[in-house]
Amino acid sequence: MALALHPTIDAFRAACQQARDGGERLGLVPTMGALHEGHLRLIDEAKRHSDRVAVTIFVNPTQFGPHEDLSRYPRQLEQDLQLCEARGAAMVFAPSASEMYPPGEQTRVSVGKLAEPLCGRSRPGHFTGVATVVTKLFAIAGPCVAVFGRKDYQQLKIIERMTRDLCLPVEVVGHPIVRESDGLAMSSRNAYLSSEDRKRALGLARGLSFASMAYQLAGERSAAVLKQHVALSLAQEGAKVDYIELVDAAELTEISERVADEQRAVLATAAYIGDTRLIDNVELGVDPMPIDVSREVRGG
Numbered sequence: 001m002a003l004a005l006h007p008t009i010d011a012f013r014a015a016c017q018q019a020r021d022g023g024e025r026l027g028l029v030p031t032m033g034a035l036h037e038g039h040l041r042l043i044d045e046a047k048r049h050s051d052r053v054a055v056t057i058f059v060n061p062t063q064f065g066p067h068e069d070l071s072r073y074p075r076q077l078e079q080d081l082q083l084c085e086a087r088g089a090a091m092v093f094a095p096s097a098s099e100m101y102p103p104g105e106q107t108r109v110s111v112g113k114l115a116e117p118l119c120g121r122s123r124p125g126h127f128t129g130v131a132t133v134v135t136k137l138f139a140i141a142g143p144c145v146a147v148f149g150r151k152d153y154q155q156l157k158i159i160e161r162m163t164r165d166l167c168l169p170v171e172v173v174g175h176p177i178v179r180e181s182d183g184l185a186m187s188s189r190n191a192y193l194s195s196e197d198r199k200r201a202l203g204l205a206r207g208l209s210f211a212s213m214a215y216q217l218a219g220e221r222s223a224a225v226l227k228q229h230v231a232l233s234l235a236q237e238g239a240k241v242d243y244i245e246l247v248d249a250a251e252l253t254e255i256s257e258r259v260a261d262e263q264r265a266v267l268a269t270a271a272y273i274g275d276t277r278l279i280d281n282v283e284l285g286v287d288p289m290p291i292d293v294s295r296e297v298r299g300g
């Protein structure tokens with residue numbers, strides 16, 4: 001079936017309602033476009049949970065800070081539409097900024113403690129923008145299953161909590177990080193990287209892999225040591241660290257000393273490779289090592 005493109009809220013809302021009226025379960029995949037295999041796997045996941053998948057493509061201005069990359073963020077709607085159709089999405093909602101934020105709009109969804117650490121600390125206002133646009137998308141689409149990637153782990157946790165707190169009629173599903181064959185987490189921002197920086201970008205996944213190996217194979221539980229593995233790899237690549245944090249997987253509170261028995265812990269990092277800010281994370285003992293570093297000698 002041909003892909004339907006909806007640029008307006010009214011048309012997209014009506015199409016979502018029509019699907020439900022026909023007895024179908026709706027799947028929603030919110031994105032900012034410049035789609036890659038990571039996004040497409042979210043479409044696959046949404047198909048497993050629903051009968052008709054809608055992808056939203058919107059570079060949301062309210063989640064970008066004044067000095068961030070809003071104007072240069074990659075935009076490639078035609079190619080995105082082809083990818084969505086080939087992957088079996090039924091419709092795409094691609095509104096303009098003024099459709100989503102018409103003159104006079106002034107309401108924002110503010111998030112609590114989950115938005116304070118990690119990316120929230122270095123990107124003030126970012127999660128207010130995310131929570132606001134996702135609330136709008138949920139309000140427009142109506143009852144559905146919405147799929148988000150664990151690449152943006154903090155975002156996923158915030159959206160899960162926000163959906164519960166605001167009683168939104170949406171089931172939120174998380175999907176594991178999709179990586180390139182060498183372990184780099186896929187990201188639309190990888191397109192910014194020069195070929196030299198593309199190699200250096202592996203420092204994030206490598207550092208997380210060494211930490212993950214230490215956690216799993218050597219039983220390392222010290223926060224300082226686990227974080228040090230990431231710091232070392234980033235330093236080796238000359239990356240500028242934004243943060244390296246070990247946090248509780250549910251509440252995102254800092255684990256400052258040791259990972260307790262039975263505690264689920266996420267090691268997360270953000271770093272600049274040149275001008276490009278990349279993020280990555282692993283849930284220790286749960287996610288596979290992003291790169292198999294088990295045969296490597298550290299620093300070799």
Ligand code: AMP
Nearest residue numbers: 031032033038148149151152177178186
């Ligand atoms: P974005 O277009 O970057 O806003 O991402 C849209 C959705 O795709 C979010 O739920 C992201 O977490 C998810 N996503 C982006 N990259 C990946 C990836 N490498 N693996 C899994 N999910 C991803």
